[in-house]
Amino acid sequence: xxxxxxxxxxxxxxxxxxxxxxxxxxxxxxxxxxxxxxxxxxxxxxxxxxxxxxxxxxxxxxxxxxxxxxxxxxxxxxxxxxxxxxxxxxxxxxxxxxxxxxxxxxxxxxxxxxxxxxxxxxxxxxxxxxxxxxxxxxxxxxxxxxxxxxxxxxxxxxxxxxxxxxxxxxxxxxxxxxxxxxxxxxxxxxxxxxxxxxxxx
Amino acid sequence: xxxxxxxxxxxxxxxxxxxxxxxxxxxxxxxxxxxxxxxxxxxxxxxxxxxxxxxxxxxxxxxxxxxxxxxxxxxxxxxxxxxxxxxxxxxxxxxxxxxxxxxxxxxxxxxxxxxxxxxxxxxxxxxxxxxxxxxxxxxxxxxxxxxxxxxxxxxxxxxxxxxxxxxxxxxxxxxxxxxxxxxxxxxxxxxxxxxxxxxxxxxxxxxxxxxxxxxxxxxxxxxxxxxxxxxxxxxxxxxxxxxxxxxxxxxxxxxxxxxxxxxxxxxxxxxxxxxxxxxxxxxxxxxxxxxxxxxxxxxxxxxxxxxxxxxxxxxxxxxxxxxxxxxxxxxxxxxxxxxxxxxxxxxxxxxxxxxxxxxxxxxxxxxxxxxxxxxxxxxxxxxxxxxxxxxxxxxxxxxxxxxxxxxxxxxxxxxxxxxxxxxxxxxxxxxxxxxxxxxxxxxxxxxxxxxxxxxxxxxxxxxxxxxxxxxxxxxxxxxxxxxxxxxxxxxxxxxxxxxxxxxxxxxxxxxxxxxxxxxxxxxxxxxxxxxxxxxxxxxxxxxxxxxxxxxxxxxxxxxxxxxxxxxxxxxxxxxxxxxxxxxxxxxxxxxxxxxxxxxxxxxxxxxxxxxxxxxxxxxxxxxxxxxxxxxxxxxxxxxxxxxxxxxxxxxxxxxxxxxxxxxxxxxxxxxxxxxxxxxxxxxxxxxxxxx
Numbered sequence: 016x017x018x019x020x021x022x023x024x025x026x027x028x029x030x031x032x033x034x035x036x037x038x039x040x041x042x043x044x045x046x047x048x049x050x051x052x053x054x055x056x057x058x059x060x061x062x063x064x065x066x067x068x069x070x071x072x073x074x075x076x077x078x079x080x081x082x083x084x085x086x087x088x089x090x091x092x093x094x095x096x097x098x099x100x101x102x103x104x105x106x107x108x109x110x111x112x113x114x115x116x117x118x119x120x121x122x123x124x125x126x127x128x129x130x131x132x133x134x135x136x137x138x139x140x141x142x143x144x145x146x147x148x149x150x151x152x153x154x155x156x157x158x159x160x161x162x163x164x165x166x167x168x169x170x171x172x173x174x175x176x177x178x179x180x181x182x183x184x185x186x187x188x189x190x191x192x193x194x195x196x197x198x199x200x201x202x203x204x205x206x207x208x209x210x211x212x213x214x215x216x
Numbered sequence: 217x218x219x220x221x222x223x224x225x226x227x228x229x230x231x232x233x234x235x236x237x238x239x240x241x242x243x244x245x246x247x248x249x250x251x252x253x254x255x256x257x258x259x260x261x262x263x264x265x266x267x268x269x270x271x272x273x274x275x276x277x278x279x280x281x282x283x284x285x286x287x288x289x290x291x292x293x294x295x296x297x298x299x300x301x302x303x304x305x306x307x308x309x310x311x312x313x314x315x316x317x318x319x320x321x322x323x324x325x326x327x328x329x330x331x332x333x334x335x336x337x338x339x340x341x342x343x344x345x346x347x348x349x350x351x352x353x354x355x356x357x358x359x360x361x362x363x364x365x366x367x368x369x370x371x372x373x374x375x376x377x378x379x380x381x382x383x384x385x386x387x388x389x390x391x392x393x394x395x396x397x398x399x400x401x402x403x404x405x406x407x408x409x410x411x412x413x414x415x416x417x418x419x420x421x422x423x424x425x426x427x428x429x430x431x432x433x434x435x436x437x438x439x440x441x442x443x444x445x446x447x448x449x450x451x452x453x454x455x456x457x458x459x460x461x462x463x464x465x466x467x468x469x470x471x472x473x474x475x476x477x478x479x480x481x482x483x484x485x486x487x488x489x490x491x492x493x494x495x496x497x498x499x500x501x502x503x504x505x506x507x508x509x510x511x512x513x514x515x516x517x518x519x520x521x522x523x524x525x526x527x528x529x530x531x532x533x534x535x536x537x538x539x540x541x542x543x544x545x546x547x548x549x550x551x552x553x554x555x556x557x558x559x560x561x562x563x564x565x566x567x568x569x570x571x572x573x574x575x576x577x578x579x580x581x582x583x584x585x586x587x588x589x590x591x592x593x594x595x596x597x598x599x600x601x602x603x604x605x606x607x608x609x610x611x612x613x614x615x616x617x618x619x620x621x622x623x624x625x626x627x628x629x630x631x632x633x634x635x636x637x638x639x640x641x642x643x644x645x646x647x648x649x650x651x652x653x654x655x656x657x658x659x660x661x662x663x664x665x666x667x668x669x670x671x672x673x674x675x676x677x678x679x680x681x682x683x684x685x686x687x688x689x690x691x692x693x694x695x696x697x698x699x700x701x702x703x704x705x706x707x708x709x710x711x712x713x714x715x716x717x718x719x720x721x722x723x724x725x726x727x728x729x730x731x732x733x734x735x736x737x738x739x740x741x742x743x744x745x746x747x748x749x750x751x752x753x754x755x756x757x758x759x760x761x762x763x764x765x766x767x768x769x770x771x772x773x774x775x776x777x778x779x780x781x782x783x784x785x786x787x788x789x790x791x792x793x794x795x796x797x798x799x800x801x802x803x804x805x806x807x808x809x810x811x812x813x814x815x816x817x818x819x820x821x822x823x824x825x826x827x828x829x830x831x832x833x834x835x836x837x838x839x840x841x842x843x844x845x846x847x848x849x850x851x852x853x854x855x856x857x858x859x860x861x862x863x864x865x866x867x868x869x870x871x872x873x874x875x876x877x878x879x880x881x882x883x884x885x886x887x888x889x890x891x892x893x894x895x896x897x898x899x900x901x902x903x904x905x906x907x
Binding site for chain 1: 398400401402413416419420423424463464467468470471472475501502503504506509524527528529530531532533535536537547551590591594598
């Protein structure tokens with residue numbers, strides 16, 4: 016799918032999912048630009064790619080966020096397919112956005128066909144705790160059911176913003192090493208299968 | 217990259233063609249559709265009359281679009297907005313799809329296997345007596361219960377043109393205020409940004425329609441045909457610079473429901489796949505949609521861009537440079553205005569050179585798509601996709617005849633499948649080629665067989681499990697006629713007194729150690745094969761018919777396990793009963809059937825005629841272990857050449873039809889031989905009398 020960089024730091028592809036208006040893009044911008052958001056230029060090729068140091072190792076993170084395109088339902092499957100890890104974001108002040116995570120999760124699992132895909136459930140806008148509509152216990156329960164971590168963030172106060180991205184990258188990294196260890200791993204088989212499709216006579 | 221000058225030229229030629237069409241009887245065809253759409257029951261004769269002269273193939277049916285049509289009917293008849301009701305109606309219609317599915321495919325395609333261009337025939341759902349390929353083209357039209365239009369009935373360029381004509385006004389309506397409000401993701405989007413919402417809906421609508429049309433077809437080949445058609449539409453949209461709908465179609469083909477249809481993708485021609493890949497690359501999300509951005513830059517009007525890209529950019533600008541009341545920050549204004557200007561420029565596009573075609577537009581807009589039910593639709597489509605091509609890698613595309621039990625059982629022989637794909641079927645192909653080019657397949661071939669065999673990561677007990685895998689690899693070529701003796705000869709040389717499983721085991725060992733005996737053995741066999749292939753035998757290799765006269769009934773009863781294991785030939789199969797229940801509809805399906813290891817392996821047909829190996833795919837579509845299955849020749853006097861295969865505990869019965877009584881007995885015998893090694897089975901009375 017994605018072109019592997021021939022040299023240089025490992026590239027981790029992170030995908031932001033969630034309903035419109037939950038703050039996906041705010042999280043992304045906070046993580047990418049911090050206070051230098053003035054530098055942001057939407058059309059540049061590397062606008063969503065950043066070099067970071069993950070546990071002493073230099074890696075690259077590539078964030079795909081289709082904020083604003085939430086209603087283009089049909090394109091989701093395809094970009095899910097290219098993702099290596101997912102941040103599934105909802106707003107703790109909006110129950111509907113929390114309910115929607117269920118569908119996103121299902122859709123991702125369907126496309127990736129992998130229950131243990133690196134995945135974080137993220138409750139955003141935790142600075143607005145007084146307007147909270149989704150009880151913490153419910154969020155934790157859902158995360159537990161999916162056996163994924165649950166983190167509450169605030170793009171506004173920058174609380175846990177780095178944490179969710181770094182946690183996810185760690186998961187992706189350990190997942191990749193696992194896969195490369197298992198020489199005849201499932202991931203590889205899947206790749207083969209996919210390729211086979213194209214080489215048939 | 218496309219040049220602007222090309223576009224206009226294409227458009228004008230297209231226009232010409234289009235006018236031509238409307239002058240020709242094709243117009244009648246479309247009119248026929250109008251009538252038909254308001255009056256579902258339509259007389260056969262009228263359709264025949266309305267059929268355009270352009271059509272090259274004998275007219276026939278295709279039951280593709282019924283789901284769509286049903287949704288349309290629903291729309292038409294009820295015009296209701298009740299979401300629940302809509303969902304209900306949809307499920308119902310999907311059921312009816314199932315019933316009608318068997319109709320069109322084979323016939324419409326067999327009538328014109330290589331003329332995908334004839335899209336003008338009317339869709340007619342006629343109940344066919346059977347799917348038999350020998351059926352004359354017209355034999356099936358006895359009564360018509362419905363007349364509908366499907367995407368295949370409209371030429372790709374007409375579709376692309378009319379889609380563009382429908383897209384553009386909606387796009388042109390989008391106001392700068394809507395864009396700068398960034399409210400299309402908010403709850404009040406319908407009020408603040410109605411045109412953006414409407415335009416997005418067009419995208420989803422086109423996408424939904426594409427997926428639905430593809431999934432309407434029952435067989436991979438048909439689906440591939442429809443896909444090919446949509447790739448053509450996509451190419452035309454690309455020429456028209458309608459990136460909006462182009463992406464909608466590309467997305468549809470990459471949606472979970474379509475992407476996973478491996479069998480269908482495999483049926484696409486290389487050329488079409490390449491076209492698709494090329495178009496797909498435009499919309500790669502890599503490097504912040506760099507391809508799409510560059511491509512848009514390079515285009516000149518007219519163009520309908522993919523708006524989503526701008527929407528994301530706007531959201532990000534809004535976020536990076538928030539407007540906190542008072543004077544709008546300059547950066548925000550500049551960046552926003554840049555995008556608004558670009559979009560407004562695209563809105564100046566002129567597609568007036570395309571003539572509107574009411575009938576096609578009516579068809580396109582009549583497809584009911586309810587945004588709110590999008591998830592339900594998607595779910596339904598995915599289910600349908602799963603039923604068409606079950607997830608198990610070894611399970612075939614024809615859901616109706618592939619039970620979940622089967623696919624489950626298949627798991628146990630999956631290791632064998634790896635080599636299966638590469639060995640018996642492919643051997644035939646390569647052998648045939650070898651005989652043509654005078655290439656004597658020697659060591660190289662043996663070794664490659666050996667490696668493939670080894671590489672498939674066999675479990676330790678594999679040899680015991682697949683008792684005759686080696687036997688199959690070597691003599692898998694050719695048909696039973698010469699197979700039996702040859703098998704005996706070959707294997708007689710090394711293991712005359714071994715029982716069967718020992719033979720397999722022995723070979724496996726040799727193979728693993730790369731020892732000479734294995735090579736000697738295969739050298740011998742190869743030599744014999746090339747003998748066999750040299751002359752008249754080649755024809756008998758190609759065809760399972762007419763090679764059985766040297767068999768007598770008693771002969772086949774004495775069939776060695778090797779020979780049984782090497783059985784293969786063209787059969788037709790019908791499901792009589794599945795898990796204790798009779799299927800709602802059962803039809804004869806043609807397969808190249810092969811016994812491999814202790815399993816029955818089905819290869820789906822490539823075309824709609826012929827009973828040679830070359831008429832079937834090389835990739836198997838089903839593998840069914842024979843454990844627990846019985847075969848017996850049916851007593852039915854009506855069908856002399858049938859035998860039944862039934863499972864005692866599953867309560868599943870299949871009927872098979874072969875070309876001759878001999879063949880039938882050979883098959884049932886061979887299956888019994890392998891299936892009942894463990895389970896003793898009383899001989900069917902019929903078989904006894906035959907002896």
